[in-house]
Amino acid sequence: EAAPGPASVMESVEGVARTLLSFGRLSRGLPFGRAHGLSSRDPLLPLAPRSQENADPQRTAFLLRKQWTLYSVTPLYRFSNAHLRDYARLLSAFIAAEKQKGLAVEVGVELDIKVAVSSLPYLKGSDQDQAAILVQLSSRSPASPKNSEEKLIWSGWFCCVSGDDLSKNVPEDFTCLPLFLVNGAECYTSIVGSWFQKTFDCSFRRLAISPLILSWMAAMWTGCKVDKTASAMELVFSVPCLPQPLDISYAIHPEDAKALWDTVQKTPGEIIQEEVDVFMDCLYSHFHRHFRIHLSATKLVKVSTAIASAHCDGIIKFLQSQYLTGVLMLLTELAISQIE
Amino acid sequence: HLATSLPLPPERDHLRPRIDLVAFMIDIKSKYSLKNVEASLAYVDDSFFLGKVCFLVTGVGRVNYCSIEMNAIRNLGEVYCSPVLFCELEVERSQVATAQRLLRTLEICAGHVPGVSALSFSSLMRNCADD
Numbered sequence: 001e002a003a004p005g006p007a008s009v010m011e012s013v014e015g016v017a018r019t020l021l022s023f024g025r026l027s028r029g030l031p032f033g034r035a036h037g038l039s040s041r042d043p044l045l046p047l048a049p050r051s052q053e054n055a056d057p058q059r060t061a062f063l064l065r066k067q068w069t070l071y072s073v074t075p076l077y078r079f080s081n082a083h084l085r086d087y088a089r090l091l092s093a094f095i096a097a098e099k100q101k102g103l104a105v106e107v108g109v110e111l112d113i114k115v116a117v118s119s120l121p122y123l124k125g126s127d128q129d130q131a132a133i134l135v136q137l138s139s140r141s142p143a144s145p146k147n148s149e150e151k152l153i154w155s156g157w158f159c160c161v162s163g164d165d166l167s168k169n170v171p172e173d174f175t176c177l178p179l180f181l182v183n184g185a186e187c188y189t190s191i192v193g194s195w196f197q198k199t200f201d202c203s204f205r206r207l208a209i210s211p212l213i214l215s216w217m218a219a220m221w222t223g224c225k226v227d228k229t230a231s232a233m234e235l236v237f238s239v240p241c242l243p244q245p246l247d248i249s250y251a252i253h254p255e256d257a258k259a260l261w262d263t264v265q266k267t268p269g270e271i272i273q274e275e276v277d278v279f280m281d282c283l284y285s286h287f288h289r290h291f292r293i294h295l296s297a298t299k300l301v302k303v304s305t306a307i308a309s310a311h312c313d314g315i316i317k318f319l320q321s322q323y324l325t326g327v328l329m330l331l332t333e334l335a336i337s338q339i340e
Numbered sequence: 341h342l343a344t345s346l347p348l349p350p351e352r353d354h355l356r357p358r359i360d361l362v363a364f365m366i367d368i369k370s371k372y373s374l375k376n377v378e379a380s381l382a383y384v385d386d387s388f389f390l391g392k393v394c395f396l397v398t399g400v401g402r403v404n405y406c407s408i409e410m411n412a413i414r415n416l417g418e419v420y421c422s423p424v425l426f427c428e429l430e431v432e433r434s435q436v437a438t439a440q441r442l443l444r445t446l447e448i449c450a451g452h453v454p455g456v457s458a459l460s461f462s463s464l465m466r467n468c469a470d471d
Binding site: 298300 | 372373409412
């Protein structure tokens with residue numbers, strides 16, 4: 001039997017008076033992402049993020065609620081987990097050299113930068129995955145006393161969650177860590193990036209997220225169960241072809257969104273394109289009925305749900321530790337498809 | 341003749357010349373454009389689908405703006421037995437090349453090219469696209 005027709009699903013949306021709709025937050029248009037290729041996908045994308053019951057929230061707390069900029073990274077040549085301390089030392093020297101050249105860093109601030117490179121073995125999907133690698137830059141102003149606390153100024157981590165598609169096709173000397181997440185100033189990102197590129201013969205590219213993939217995230221993440229009261233689901237659209245950029249923010253009560261998704265989705269744990277389309281069409285029809293605006297003619301640029309939020313420029317925020325690996329799995333796949 | 345959707349207004353039927361080719365335009369950035377085309381297809385007489393319909397998909401140069409799934413477009417071409425042309429109308433070179441292709445297709449559909457029928461040409465285009 002075909003999926004429930006849009007008419008019956010819309011009735012469930014109709015009956016829900018609690019839906020919040022906010023319209024027309026006139027804001028400056030967000031910069032568009034770079035043109036990155038994305039291969040056409042099979043109807044069945046990876047399963048919706050599963051909740052990890054045994055995830056240790058303490059170990060991953062530092063990754064949550066921070067804005068991470070995403071990059072795809074080609075496999076690293078002759079990278080070894082055993083030499084992390086050496087890498088930290090070499091990177092530190094590289095940064096100092098760049099500073100001498102006057103290339104580094106924030107103007108007017110004299111900082112003593114320390115580099116730490118560590119492994120995060122619990123951040124992986126399968127045993128074939130490489131353990132995630134974390135690079136942290138911290139600083140201490142030379143004026144402050146020797147034993148004063150260092151301030152974390154930049155973090156970047158490489159990871160691979162269920163990246164079997166890539167790792168099985170790659171020769172022995174290469175390490176697959178296709179996803180790179182960064183939080184911190186761009187100047188440090190480019191220095192650390194150049195060092196990795198020079199040392200391991202890899203290349204970084206910003207990871208853009210198309211509106212198609214953002215709708216998948218909206219549908220997938222809406223279906224995830226959260227313990228505490230979830231925040232509203234928010235979709236942000238950018239309206240094209242206007243003299244002044246216009247963004248439309250559409251906020252939906254999380255329970256309503258979940259109720260709608262539950263009506264649409266047929267096989268638990270599996271999602272197909274048709275279901276995502278019906279879900280989004282219902283939301284668009286509902287909006288059109290109230291505001292006479294076809295959201296389907298605009299560009300979806302940002303999706304926020306209780307478990308994570310994602311922006312088309314390739315920026316992500318993780319909000320729930322038990323779904324961290326699940327979201328990373330999807331991002332790893334996006335990174336791999338951008339590399340290939 | 342350019343129209344935003346079908347059916348065409350009946351008042352002008354008697355003034356309209358014979359229609360040899362219908363090119364449906366889909367903008368990959370706009371899901372709405374796909375819905376619009378799907379709704380308009382219902383107003384096209386069956387005889388047109390023997391080589392006198394094609395789908396023109398623009399915006400393929402910037403895939404990170406993609407709001408339409410590729411499979412949906414391929415399905416459309418298959419279901420309606422019509423070729424799908426991909427282009428980037430915001431780029432001048434692509435505009436010119438696409439216009440030339442459409443013009444050539446139109447010549448064939450209007451019967452101006454001896455020995456080539458609309459049906460045989462569209463099957464040729466569809467088979468090439470599959471390769």
